[in-house]
Amino acid sequence: MTSIMSASEYQPVIGLEVHAQLLTRSKIFCGCSTRFGALPNHNTCPVCLGLPGVLPTLNQRVVEFAIRAGLALGCTIRLTSVWSRKNYFYPDLPKGYQITQYDLPICEGGRLAIEAGKESREIRIRRIHMEEDAGKSIHDGASGHSLVDLNRAGVPLLEIVSEPDLRSSDEAAQYLKELREVLVYLEINDGNMEEGSFRCDANVSVMRKGATALGVRTELKNMNSFRFVRQAIDYELARQIDLLERGQTVVQETRLWDPQRGETRPMRSKEEAHDYRYFPEPDLPPLEISQSLVDAVARSLPELPQAKARRFQARYGLPAYDVKILCAERPLADFFEACARLYTDYKKLSNWFLGELLRLRNEEGGGFPLKFRPEQLAALLVRVDRGEISANAAKDVLGTMFRTGEDPASIIQTRGLGQISDTAVIEAAVEQALAEHPAEAERYRAGKKQVFGFFVGQVMKAMKGKGNPALINEVLKKKLG
Amino acid sequence: MTPPVLNLSMLELAGALARREISSVEATRACLNRIEAVDARVKAFLRIDAEGALAAAKASDDRRRAGAALGPLDGVPVAVKDIFLTEGVETTAGSKILAGFIPPYDATVVKLLKGAGLPILGKLNQDEFAMGSSTESSAFFPTHNPWDLSRTPGGSSGGSAAAVAAREIFGALGTDTGGSIRQPAALTNTVGLKPTYGRVSRFGVIAFASSLDQVGPITRSVVDAAALLQILAVHDPRDSTSSNAAAPDYLSEIEGGVSGMRLGVPREYFVPGMDPQVEQAVRRAASDLERMGAKLVDVSLPHTRYALAAYYLIAPAEASANLARYDGVRYGLRAPAPGGLREMYLQTRAAGFGPEVKRRIMLGTYALSAGYYDAYYLKAQKVRTLIREDFLRAFEKVDAIISATSPVAAFKLGEKVDDPLAMYLMDVLTLPCNLAGLPGLSVPCGFAAGNLPIGLQILGRPFDEGRVLRIGRAFEREHDFAERAPAL
Numbered sequence: 015m016t017s018i019m020s021a022s023e024y025q026p027v028i029g030l031e032v033h034a035q036l037l038t039r040s041k042i043f044c045g046c047s048t049r050f051g052a053l054p055n056h057n058t059c060p061v062c063l064g065l066p067g068v069l070p071t072l073n074q075r076v077v078e079f080a081i082r083a084g085l086a087l088g089c090t091i092r093l094t095s096v097w098s099r100k101n102y103f104y105p106d107l108p109k110g111y112q113i114t115q116y117d118l119p120i121c122e123g124g125r126l127a128i129e130a131g132k133e134s135r136e137i138r139i140r141r142i143h144m145e146e147d148a149g150k151s152i153h154d155g156a157s158g159h160s161l162v163d164l165n166r167a168g169v170p171l172l173e174i175v176s177e178p179d180l181r182s183s184d185e186a187a188q189y190l191k192e193l194r195e196v197l198v199y200l201e202i203n204d205g206n207m208e209e210g211s212f213r214c215d216a217n218v219s220v221m222r223k224g225a226t227a228l229g230v231r232t233e234l235k236n237m238n239s240f241r242f243v244r245q246a247i248d249y250e251l252a253r254q255i256d257l258l259e260r261g262q263t264v265v266q267e268t269r270l271w272d273p274q275r276g277e278t279r280p281m282r283s284k285e286e287a288h289d290y291r292y293f294p295e296p297d298l299p300p301l302e303i304s305q306s307l308v309d310a311v312a313r314s315l316p317e318l319p320q321a322k323a324r325r326f327q328a329r330y331g332l333p334a335y336d337v338k339i340l341c342a343e344r345p346l347a348d349f350f351e352a353c354a355r356l357y358t359d360y361k362k363l364s365n366w367f368l369g370e371l372l373r374l375r376n377e378e379g380g381g382f383p384l385k386f387r388p389e390q391l392a393a394l395l396v397r398v399d400r401g402e403i404s405a406n407a408a409k410d411v412l413g414t415m416f417r418t419g420e421d422p423a424s425i426i427q428t429r430g431l432g433q434i435s436d437t438a439v440i441e442a443a444v445e446q447a448l449a450e451h452p453a454e455a456e457r458y459r460a461g462k463k464q465v466f467g468f469f470v471g472q473v474m475k476a477m478k479g480k481g482n483p484a485l486i487n488e489v490l491k492k493k494l495g
Numbered sequence: 496m497t498p499p500v501l502n503l504s505m506l507e508l509a510g511a512l513a514r515r516e517i518s519s520v521e522a523t524r525a526c527l528n529r530i531e532a533v534d535a536r537v538k539a540f541l542r543i544d545a546e547g548a549l550a551a552a553k554a555s556d557d558r559r560r561a562g563a564a565l566g567p568l569d570g571v572p573v574a575v576k577d578i579f580l581t582e583g584v585e586t587t588a589g590s591k592i593l594a595g596f597i598p599p600y601d602a603t604v605v606k607l608l609k610g611a612g613l614p615i616l617g618k619l620n621q622d623e624f625a626m627g628s629s630t631e632s633s634a635f636f637p638t639h640n641p642w643d644l645s646r647t648p649g650g651s652s653g654g655s656a657a658a659v660a661a662r663e664i665f666g667a668l669g670t671d672t673g674g675s676i677r678q679p680a681a682l683t684n685t686v687g688l689k690p691t692y693g694r695v696s697r698f699g700v701i702a703f704a705s706s707l708d709q710v711g712p713i714t715r716s717v718v719d720a721a722a723l724l725q726i727l728a729v730h731d732p733r734d735s736t737s738s739n740a741a742a743p744d745y746l747s748e749i750e751g752g753v754s755g756m757r758l759g760v761p762r763e764y765f766v767p768g769m770d771p772q773v774e775q776a777v778r779r780a781a782s783d784l785e786r787m788g789a790k791l792v793d794v795s796l797p798h799t800r801y802a803l804a805a806y807y808l809i810a811p812a813e814a815s816a817n818l819a820r821y822d823g824v825r826y827g828l829r830a831p832a833p834g835g836l837r838e839m840y841l842q843t844r845a846a847g848f849g850p851e852v853k854r855r856i857m858l859g860t861y862a863l864s865a866g867y868y869d870a871y872y873l874k875a876q877k878v879r880t881l882i883r884e885d886f887l888r889a890f891e892k893v894d895a896i897i898s899a900t901s902p903v904a905a906f907k908l909g910e911k912v913d914d915p916l917a918m919y920l921m922d923v924l925t926l927p928c929n930l931a932g933l934p935g936l937s938v939p940c941g942f943a944a945g946n947l948p949i950g951l952q953i954l955g956r957p958f959d960e961g962r963v964l965r966i967g968r969a970f971e972r973e974h975d976f977a978e979r980a981p982a983l
Contacts, residue, residue: 060600064820066593067580067602067699069734099816101863103840110819160836162824291863293872296705296813298735 024220024258026251027228028186029140029178032193033171034203035147035211036079041168042146043070043113048170050209054163062168064108069297076170077120077303079202080144081311083172084121086196086318087139093303095120095143097295102288105162106149114145114173116292120301126196127320128188130181137189138177147171172202178217178228183247187240190214195319199344207238214243218250220258229254230264234278236271246271250278322347330360339368345382346372356392359399366395370409374416385419394422401482407431435482437489440473443481444489447472458494466490500525501662502980505571505719508665512559512570519552519559519570522665523614526572530616530663533983538638539648539658541577543617544584548572551614558612568722569612575668576655577618578625579605579710580699588701589623589633589651592821592828592847602699603731604668604710611726616664620654623849624818625675625703627651628921631912632851639908640683641981642946646905649679649921655713656683661983666714666723670700672707673806674900674925677937680713681900681950684939684976686967687713688720691958692932693738695724696731702817704810705736707929716977717938717967721745724960743961753969754788756962759893763799764924769902776941776949777899780970784897787969792893796885801878802927807919808862808875809930815859821847854915883931890956895966898924900937900950924952934960938967939976948976 041048044061061068084091098116124139149164174193180186194212197203205212219231234250237243249271254264268287269278317325323341326332332340341347350367357363375381394411397403403411403426411425426432434440447469448455458465473486500508500517511517527545534540555570564570575581578588580598582605587593601609608615622632630638630653640648641661648657652669656679659667669676671689680687688711695710702708712723728742760781765774785791823829823843830842848856862871889896902924911918928935933954940951951970955963971977 063825065580065598065600065826066586066588066596066701066820067598067697069698069736071733071735101816101819103819103822105822105824105836108820108825109816110822111816289865291816291860291865291868293812293816293863293868296736297702 021252021255023223024251024255025223025225026181026247027178027219027221027231028180028182028247029217030176030180030186030189031215031217032174032190033213034174034197036076036170036172036202037204038073038075038079038170040073042073042076042144042170043168046168050211052165054161055165057165058167062108063164064110070113070295072298072301073170076144077301078307078311079170079200080120080142080172081303081308082200082202082315083174083197084124084142085308085312085315086200087121087124087126087142087174089121089124089139089142091303091308092118092120092122093305093308094118095301095303097298097301098292099295101291104148104151105160106151106164106167108149108164108167112146112148113295113298115143119143120303126189126192128185128192130185130188135185137179137185140175140177142172142174145171145173178219183244183251186216186247187244190240190243192319195342199316199319207240210238213238216243216247218247218254219264220251220254229258230266232264232266232278233268234271235268235281242271242273245273245276246278249276253278316344319344330354330364332360332364336364336368339372340364343382349382349384349388352388353391356388357395359395363395366391366412370412371416374413378416384416386415390415390422397422397426401435401484402433403431404433404483407433430480432480433482434477434480435485437485440477440481440485440489441493443473443476444469444486444493446476448493455494466494469494497529497662497980498525501529502978503665504716505568505665505714506716506722508571509567509569513564515559519555519572519614520549522570523548523552523572523616526616526664529661533641533661534663536639536644536983537641537657537661537663538636539619539654539661539663540574541587541589541618541620541635541654542585544581544615547584548614548616551609551612555612555614565610565612566726568726570614571665572614572616573608573666573668574616574619574655574658574664575605575608576621576652576670578621578670578701579668580701581605581615581618584618586618586701587634588625589621589635590821590847590849590852591634592843593826594634594828596827598699600699603696603733604727605699607726607729608668619652619658619667622651622653622675623852624701624814625651625670625672625708626814626851626855628674628678628918629906629908629911630654631908632849634849637908640905641983642683642948643905645907646947647682647908649682649901649905651675651679652687652713653679656680656685656687659683659685659713659715660981662980666712666719668710668723669713670703670708670710671925671929671935672703672709672810673929674922676711676713677900677925677935677950677952678921680937681952682905682948684942684948684979684981685713685715686717686720686939686971686977687711687937688724688960688964689928689935690724690728690960691738691934692929693736694742694934694958694960695727696729696734696737698731698733702813704813705817706813707806707810709929717936717964717971718746718749720936721749721964721968724964728960738958740958745961745964748961749965749968750972751965752787753784753966756789756895756966757792757893758784758789758966759792759794759889759896761794761796761799761889761896761898763796764898766902766923768920769899770904770943772943773899773901773903773949776943777897777951780940780951781897783973784966784970787973789966794889794893794896796882796889796927798878798881798885799927802882802930803919803923805875805878805882806922806926806930807858808871809879811855811859812862812872813859815856815863818848818852818856823847851915879930882927886927886931886933886954894955895959895963896954897966898952898954900925900952904943904947904949928954933957934963936963936967938970940970940974941976
């Protein structure tokens with residue numbers, strides 16, 4: 015499509031709109047459950063079905079969650095915000111309008127830091143507002159019918175809109191990852207892109223470097239993974255640059271990402287764009303929030319991932335790589351800290367987390383809360399340090415702890431994994447090996463030092479692999495002279 | 496000949512029930528017989544639920560025998576406008592698009608009536624989605640004024656007013672968005688009260704214009720209206736615009752009279768085109784009140800002339816969104832449409848809505864459209880604020896405001912159906928009250944030539960229903976209009 019040369023003359027300008035489902039137990043305007051995976055249309059009532067005569071009543075939990083997100087992202091919280099109706103027809107939108115916030119949203123003017131190359135850059139957040147999700151349309155190609163499932167209708171959403179501050183698909187993915195981390199940390203969103211509980215649209219344009227006016231933008235939809243976000247933006251940037259290079263213009267439109275073909279396709283043009291006819295929702299009075307509620311939410315905010323990472327680096331002296339992974343998930347970081355209070359070789363502890371614990375979780379599934387306690391992991395690592403169990407055996411023990419929560423001591427005992435560190439037993443085994451192989455002993459003493467390994471193997475074999483290798487070395491050296 | 500029981504007011508019937516002079520079942524049967532006898536001519540009812548009403552009446556009689564009556568109106572039969580959702584009983588709001596719709600739940604006010612023991616006899620005709628002033632926009636048939644069957648009973652709660660006037664029922668519920676309770680009450684010699692916005696729950700009331708709609712009673716006496724309001728004026732957590740303020744005892748001071756009260760007479764409410772007989776009756780009513788001890792005060796509500804225009808932007812704008820749910824997807828009419836979704840929407844709404852509803856959806860959609868919103872909807876909202884301020888300023892000087900309810904008496908069926916603007920003018924005196932969210936009452940105050948009823952409108956401060964009712968009662972006590980019944 016476009017040569018690297020021409021591409022480098024353009025500046026990508028990207029803004030993201032994220033829709034995050036809030037982890038409230040009930041919907042935003044009725045008491046129905048938000049549980050995912052119920053039978054179609056099971057989690058519904060007259061209100062979320064949009065029956066005649068129904069009225070919305072606000073779930074206060076949603077407001078609290080919005081304030082949480084706003085404060086965590088450095089926004090100003092508007093003490094009086096206004097609900098609006100966004101009007102459009104679609105079968106999965108029961109009332110024919112979505113209740114959302116328009117010109118007076120609850121949060122405005124925040125920021126989120128991302129790593130851009132070696133440095134950190136702040137991406138401005140324009141606004142965060144609350145709204146209700148729509149249902150789902152299922153198009154059954156075989157029958158030609160479309161089916162509507164309204165379980166999702168009325169599930170609370172936060173829409174988080176960035177300023178067009180992102181300069182590459184990498185930065186966009188970075189921003190999304192950081193944002194997702196924050197929301198998951200706040201325990202207001204589960205961060206699941208595949209199931210659609212964390213969704214993203216992108217506004218993409220390019221401008222010639224040095225230009226002052228922004229280029230014409232397109233809006234990209236249907237990107238349900240970080241990889242697709244990157245691919246769709248890269249495709250779109252290249253497409254726009256190519257158009258401009260060929261003297262054509264970019265048309266303002268909404269485009270759908272097609273993951274099969276790896277391209278974006280026009281969905282609707284500016285002319286076909288909906289006129290949503292927003293107006294203030296007369297069924298809900300303006301939302302008044304007290305400063306004391308905002309203060310209370312502020313006090314209850316957890317330490318956020320970026321702050322936690324800085325503290326981990328300072329407190330535990332861990333490399334940035336370790337810290338990033340440990341702090342990416344709040345329960346992982348919390349568990350690390352609980353262990354670190356009991357076991358102070360932090361780097362070794364971190365290695366067990368990054369190497370073994372995360373491997374187990376990826377391979378076996380499940381996760382937090384773990385079945386075992388921090389004391390149990392610390393006890394296991396102390397045994398390794400004391401030579402009571404080999405590192406390899408300890409990995410097996412951890413596997414069992416992960417699956418069953420059984421105590422390491424009892425696992426070691428029942429499976430006979432403990433190392434033999436009894437000097438007398440080891441000395442006897444060494445004596446026996448030397449007696450059985452006098453010729454090799456002579457060769458060692460004559461200077462053939464390689465034979466040492468042979469004796470270690472013989473002793474280990476005699477001890478069925480449970481001998482403490484360090485002690486065996488020590489005793490052998492002494493006896494071989 | 497009307498059986499004497501049917502001429503009783505609700506509270507009179509309640510007394511007779513309490514004294515066991517009549518049973519609720521007997522009263523209910525009397526209503527059913529009366530409906531049988533006259534409703535083919537009046538056409539107030541869209542649906543009659545004889546079975547449900549008789550069962551409720553029997554339950555009431557059983558309670559009474561057990562000494563466990565639920566409240567003062569236990570056993571008094573009523574009926575409700577078809578705009579109220581009634582569980583298990585078809586509810587259409589007078590529209591074909593909802594034909595066959597059986598609600599799975601009761602409106603809060605219906606629940607309250609049932610909870611107070613009132614049998615509900617059926618669903619009353621109305622203008623489609625309450626859009627109209629004559630019941631002629633009902634998709635089913637127009638209702639006739641019991642005082643002159645060639646004339647309209649007004650609207651949109653025309654079925655409610657006609658049924659009460661024709662002695663088919665003791666009292667009814669209506670809704671009032673721009674005058675839809677008060678205007679038909681005025682045209683049928685009945686009492687109609689639109690409470691303060693937020694006083695009565697709108698949950699389960701099919702929405703026309705959410706910021707204006709309010710539920711209220713239509714009865715044959717002011718005390719009945721007060722007694723019904725007492726049942727309805729309860730905070731409803733399911734309606735976020737419902738007031739938290741506890742309702743006073745409306746009956747306790749209703750007989751207190753008007754002595755010493757200051758009543759404003761707004762000069763802007765004597766409009767060009769007003770029937771001189773109406774003006775005369777209202778001026779006479781004012782001097783009657785003065786004679787009873789009230790002081791009349793000339794007041795000005797200078798923004799009144801913009802009210803109609805503001806109303807016809809705000810109400811249709813809200814309606815255009817409120818009526819979007821009638822799309823053929825989940826309930827109600829779905830037109831056959833082999834061409835797919837878009838065609839299904841277009842065909843369903845084309846077939847399901849009548850011309851007045853379509854007109855208002857278009858008006859409202861236009862007023863909210865990009866590029867027009869500021870000039871129309873937003874400007875109308877500003878006018879609305881000015882109108883409310885007009886009233887609040889006047890209420891610094893006066894305790895209530897009196898005027899005609901309708902500028903004319905009942906007009907002929909068909910007379911204005913082809914002239915929407917003339918029809919909209921029927922609300923010119925009632926709709927400023929909705930824009931300002933105030934309580935408004937219409938009480939009978941005379942008759943024009945041809946024995947056509949005239950109504951006096953009394954507007955009060957927000958949540959001052961008590962005083963408005965007291966003024967209405969003082970006037971009612973001194974006149975015999977309430978006792979006059981149409982010859983059917």
